[in-house]
Amino acid sequence: MENLTDKDSLVEYGFKRALITFTCILCALLEIVDTTIVNVALNDMKGSLGATLTDVAWVITAYAIANVIVIPMTSWLSQQFGRRNYFAASIIIFTVSSFLCGNATNIWELVAFRFIQGMGGGALLVTAQTILTETYPPEKRSMAQAIYGMGVIVGPTLGPPLGGYIVDNFSWPYIFYINVPLGILATLMTLSLVKSPRYGAKQAAKEVDWWGMVFLIMFIGSLQFVLEHGQQDDWFEDSTILGLSILSFFGLFFFIWRELTYTKPIVNLRVLKDKNLQVGTVMSFILGFGLFGSTFIIPIYTQSILGWTATDAGMLLIPSSVMTGLMMPFIGKMIQAGVPQKYMVAVGLCIFFGFSFFMYGLITNDTGSEHMFWPLIVRGIGLGLLFVPVMTLSLSTLQGKAIGEGASFTGMSRQLGGSFGIALITTFISRDSQHHRVDLIANIDATKFEVQQRIAQMQANFIGKGFSPNEALAKAYQLLDGSVTKQATILSYMDVFLYLGLLFLICVPFVLLIKQGKKQKVDMSNMH
Incomplete structure (x- = not known):
């Protein structure tokens, strides 16, 4: 891994900066388009996989839960593995799981692969923003945010028409297969172009804030499920929704306590x-x-x-x-x-x-x-x-x-x-x-x-x-x-x-x- 001590050496100019910009926007778009592209394909998935509407809704829920769990941990994971390596690994996880989603033979296989895809995708947004910002000199960083913003705003809108076109003209697995060549391109460009800043020494396994991770997953995972399924399950009239709401509350309580008292927290709340x-x-x-x-x-x-x-x-x-x-x-x-x-x-x-x-x-x-x-x-x-x-x-x-x-x-x-x-x-x-x-x-x-x-x-x-x-x-x-x-x-x-x-x-x-x-x-x- 290429580590750099001088932060200014992360700044790029000319054609190389344009290529890094393209890579970051491509990754941000891949992640965001995938949150909405499946919405129009749910009926086709339901028919071909023999699932109920409630089952097929998990295709969206699993991805959203994985996304929102990974995002707060991204800063810590970047420091542990090096930003370039972590970014490239996230793209590979996203790409491989996209291929597996397209090959799923039943609904629960698809849900499991969507969760893994969400774990890879959650890292892409924040890390792409970081790399893009560092590539521009300080006086042009608001422009970097603007370029990144284009991807984030346009992405959710591109999903439904693109998904609709693919489903109407091909079949639903192709909404996942389309990620594979783009993911391979993004991985190769990341490994050849992106640099990593030097971080402090990695944490040993025994120093890692495992309890912080558990409480974060309890809090965010339960909350996301409650939000996704609350209305269709009649909110707190349903025992699962009520139980997960209580679990989310206690997860938040213990997560805040742990992060404020542990010496090397996985999420720095003091900021x-x-x-x-x-x-x-x-x-x-x-x-x-x-x-x-x-x-x-x-x-x-x-x-x-x-x-x-x-x-x-x-x-x-x-x-x-x-x-x-x-x-x-x-x-x-x-x-x-x-x-x-x-x-x-x-x-x-x-x-x-x-x-x-x-x-x-x-x-x-x-x-x-x-x-x-x-x-x-x-x-x-x-x-x-x-x-x-x-x-x-x-x-x-x-x-x-x-x-x-x-x-x-x-x-x-x-x-x-x-x-x-x-x-x-x-x-x-x-x-x-x-x-x-x-x-x-x-x-x-x-x-x-x-x-x-x-x-x-x-x-x-x-x-x-x-x-x-x-x-x-x-x-x-x-x-x-x-x-x-x-x-x-x-x-x-x-x-x-x-x-x-x-x-x-x-x-x-x-x-x-x-x-x-x-x-x-x-x-x-x-x-x-």
Whole structure:
């Protein structure tokens, strides 16, 4: 392994820097696309592997749990094995398990291989960000964050349309096989281009914080399962969800106790004393909530209410992501020029509120893609103004190794924010639509002339199709009931957009209270 004592020797220029940048973005994209690409293939997997919908949901859950367990440990693992070796090993694990996922013969094989894939993938995000940041000189590091941000923002959006295209034209194993040649390319480029900084002596096996690892897995693994399966299992009415919630609570309690008392903790919690990192971690959570929440709800709305295909629903989000990607270099330059990040974040939050409020007033049961184009462009601008400034502001008052440890917290917080967002949104839609349904039914008075007239029209239509009067009347009531349910669901989607927007608006005053780091050009040279 190539170890370097001079941190500046990690900086690269010209063509070599371009190649390292390409490698890092490729790895970040591989990891993030794989979190969403399987969503559109679940039905095909269910059919070919003979699984139930509950079983096949584990394909998503296993990957998410592995991801969120590995992210906080990434800084420590990099120091143990050397960053280049750890990064290359993670790509190899991700690539080999992708091949095994495609060859799975039953659902539980697939779930096991997805978990291993998630263990490899979780390391790719934070380590790619670190390598990319170190490759650029200090005055250009906000630009490095911007380039990295393009991958992170565009990735979740590319998954569904790419997955839809592959499933429609080939078969579901190819959504995993596509990773293999890209993974081999990324491994070869990592081994030939990436350098590792010198770390202190490795910890002996007896010094390793094994209990910290156990408590972290208890806390994060249980929490992620609860968030993924809570709604479908009726939350705390289910004994498994209740038991895992209690396990997660005690896991968190003992994890905090262990990390604050052990001399060589696996996750350094003391770095959270930094006020900017505290705010940045909360903001990353809200960013994950907004990014993954809106990426989740828009395809569901377009497919369940408007009847779109998975590919069309995925394609709708691409202009928004492209807009974010186009903005990233300009945002990087603005930060380099000294524009305070907290003002950019505040504007981004206000723009995201505007998008949510726009969607609240826009969605109906026949809204077209042309109506949603500009609101989604606005969303892209808002996310662009949030991502890079939040990342650089979070780390602006940290130095040395603390920067890498801080990056792990923001990465984990963003992932958990997404999980919380999706769990809360699915629960809210399910319960809110029931309330709206009750309210709507209360307004359908069978004694009103308009209601009687509509039922009579629908009955006449069914009689015209050959049904008996009684059958036609039953069908008319069934159709009316379906119409009420659909309208109730639309109203609950509107509420989600409204509350999502208000959440972002409430955050604005808190962001403006953040103290700016003394160093505008953030030194991230020791970031892990």
